[in-house]
Amino acid sequence: MSAEFSLVLDAQCALGESPVWWAEAGVLVFIDITERRLHRFEPRSGRHEADALDEDIGCVAPAKGGGYVAALRSGVWLLDSAARKARQLVANPENAATHRFNDGRVDPRGRYLSGTLDEQKTAGDAGLYRCDRRGLAKLMDGVMTSNGLAFAPDGRTLYFSDTPRYVIYRFDYDPDTGAVTNRRVFARIEPTATDRGRPDGAAVDVEGCYWSSLYEGSRIRRYDPDGKVMAEYHVPALNTTMPAFGGADMKTLFVTTARDKKGGPGGGLYAMPVDVAGLPGTLFDPLA
Helix, strand or coil: CCCCCEEEECCCCCEEEEEEEECCCCEEEEEECCCCEEEEEECCCCEEEEEECCCCEEEEEEECCCCEEEEECCEEEEECCCCCEEEEEEECCCCCCCEEEEEEEECCCCCEEEEEEECCCCCCCEEEEEEECCEEEEEEEEECEEEEEEECCCCCEEEEEEHHHCEEEEEEEECCCCEEEEEEEEEECCCCCCCCCEEEEEEEECCCCEEEEEECCCEEEEECCCCCEEEEEECCCCEEEEEEEECCCCCEEEEEEECCCCCCCCCCEEEEECCCCECCCCCECCCC
């Protein structure tokens, strides 16, 4: 594959994250965590809109019936179409002064999975949670920074990365109950003195391959279902945060980025045509 990533939107995000393709609307939804913005980008027209929120937003996804589900610092909320708070579903179960929600993903039945992060990077007591009509359930603890949530095509494997620990896990997942079991290591990344690229957000394609953004690594890495590295694709920004497949044929790979504190490119939205399609997303269902 000779295609390359190119800048498609100079979004000027401080910490761009959580891109999700909303097929019904033909838009890519993504966020700026620390600048507290929810962005919508329509690739066909180039139209771009952004709505402000009143607190940090860790992740977002379109919801059934319109609006969004979003994991904010205070908890998981339903937002209306203008990103205004409509209803809190669950509160942040951790200390919101030091822990906030981060990466998230809707499961095959419409539940919302989201993990937290330990902002002080000391305790390592963040976790992974499932939010559904029954409330909040903890799926994993002892986490530094939750990231990389994605499902295999059959919905029975859940991927998850703990970014500062340079590790990607996979679980057996029961789509009927939302239970996770059999955690094992999918891949480990060994940092070097000149390359601290570590696993951030991710997406899965129709062949079951896992595409991981390497934060501070300027690239996206594609793994096969057994955890073997298949390919790497350079992104012209240091801090790649999360990929998402989109477009009418799901063969455009978008990637959000974060600002480079040393002054290099970062904070924009990049895209690249790919040969294999991504998996279509599931709308969040408050009744799931």
